[in-house]
Amino acid sequence: MARCPALLIAAPASGQGKTTVTAALARLHARQGRRVRVFKCGPDFLDPHWHQMASGQPVHNLDLWLNGEDDIRARLHEAATNSDLILIEGVMGLFDGEPSAADLAVKLGIPVLAVIDAGAMAGTFGALVHGLRHYRLGLPWAGVLANRVASEGHEKMLQASVRGDDLGAAPGGIDAGWLGGLRRDTGFAMPERHLGLTVASELPDALARLDALADAMATTPMGQLDADGWQRWAVPFGAQPERPVAPLLQGRTVAVARDAAFCFTYPANLDTLRALGAELVFFSPVADEPVPDCDAVWLPGGYPELHAPALVNGARCRASLAAHIAAGRPVWAECGGMMPLFDGLALADGTRVPMWGLLHGEVAMQPRLAGLGPQRWDTAQGELRGHTFHFSLTTSLLAPVAHTVPARAHGKPEAIYGQGPVRASYFHAWFASNPEATAQLFLSEAV
Structure with a gap:
């Protein structure tokens, strides 16, 4: 005690x-x-x-x-x-x-x-x-x-x-x-x-x-x-019983985007990845840094709409991410981390900025909240909890591979988009709620 x-x-x-x-x-x-x-x-x-x-x-x-x-x-x-x-x-x-x-x-x-x-x-x-x-x-x-x-x-x-x-x-x-x-x-x-x-x-x-x-x-x-x-x-x-985490990502390197456009990262999520055995490396898409040598990429949320010109001009970063995807290596992109993957982003003033074109679809900023509240993703490894909070909407012909389930009656499900090794959603995952499901985001194409 x-x-x-x-x-x-x-x-x-x-x-x-x-x-x-x-x-x-x-x-x-x-x-x-x-x-x-x-x-x-x-x-x-x-x-x-x-x-x-x-x-x-x-x-x-x-x-x-x-x-x-x-x-x-x-x-x-x-x-x-x-x-x-x-x-x-x-x-x-x-x-x-x-x-x-x-x-x-x-x-x-x-x-x-x-x-x-x-x-x-x-x-x-x-x-x-x-x-x-x-x-x-x-x-x-x-x-x-x-x-x-x-x-x-x-x-x-x-x-x-x-x-x-x-x-x-x-x-x-x-x-x-x-x-x-x-x-x-x-x-x-x-x-x-x-x-x-x-x-x-x-x-x-x-x-x-x-x-x-x-x-x-x-x-x-x-x-x-x-x-x-x-x-x-x-x-x-009082002390709580420790819950051992299996080292499912032992020997694997996860590259995490981290800068002013990708800044919505829970310290607890980084701790969970390390507990799973992953080595973490960081890079800045805003600075046009290429994706480091890694086994998987995490694009956290943030403010891509405020840094759209820098992101669209980041040829080295986009090319390295495209090569990573072409090699079949996993990418988990959540909310703001998902937005640059699509073909274009319409800013608040209506200006369309072409983005990375790695997923087919368009994203448009909205004048008010478009999604808010706790969500869960029922994966093959069990329930992964998280939440949604976004001021943009996405339209895409991609068929979602899954949908989240709102924890509250008035909530709306969020699509989980999938294309090759990429999984992307407005859903912000709380990795510690299910380390096994989290590991699968960085191990394979499907969860």
Whole structure:
């Protein structure tokens, strides 16, 4: 059993500042020399880029459906044995989704730090705090932090609105319910685009933004807690039985595309490939690097639509990938990694950009989400779990070799396209959910 202070940072809705607060806390404590591990609820790819920069540690995703409870407990136990602090950023609103962030907090006993955008309210702030704290029986509670506070007077009104039964004396002379407020300041805002936050590594001032956030957090009661103060939120994390992974990819090399256009890669997926015995090498299609000498290729998701000119002009990369396919070597392409394989890509303004032409069909960007939600792929090796999240649609005469099954009633299946050794889909696979099925993606033509 390992004990470690842990908080789940949640909110009443998206856009309240969960990522801001999580990154600020991670950066503040990492600068002070503490070992901080950050996790993200749900299958999000983008927030973890900021948290990894803030903490200096890899960021894994936690989702009760995607991972399963045992996998989550194993990841948290490993983190607890090597960390001074664990931060988990929630997803959407605290009680949104099936399962929700609240479900995770209750199941694992992790206290909730609520973040509320108070920019356009005063007394109603207290009502939201009371509702979040008491709506779910047995929800572990740490307190609330106000975001986008206008002034010192505004902050006093917000604090006064929190009811007495939502507060309580705590070590260190602060209220257990009120943990301070962050002022409204666009100087450290995190810019967004159609899929979510801009990737941190694309912004030259990203670290300066994180430092500004950490400096602001340091002025709050939350930011002034020392290591002993954090112990009030210590949580026990028990060890889980190890599940051995057969080295099905032993002796094989998998080339992984990795750059600004192919950046949606779970660290856990890379870990799974290594556990399967694969040697990983990386290349950049945007830089027109040829596919390295390898047995299989993985094209992860990302932003090919933002780098379409570079991709279409990448003659060396395209030619080497075509040769790899012609030699019968497997390719797994998911979502943004699939899009350049087709004949053309229509951008948001309607401009068509010719792409690699390795699969017949056309891709077109859409003004709104075209697919979202958890999915499973029922393979010959069992269920491979994942999710879908895309702003484009594909039309192709290729007959899908399979379809995914939505985990929710309102979801839509995703086609798995196949041509020779290529398998491609909008489906983002969570490799750890079925290492055997994952291995087959990089071993043969069919799963």
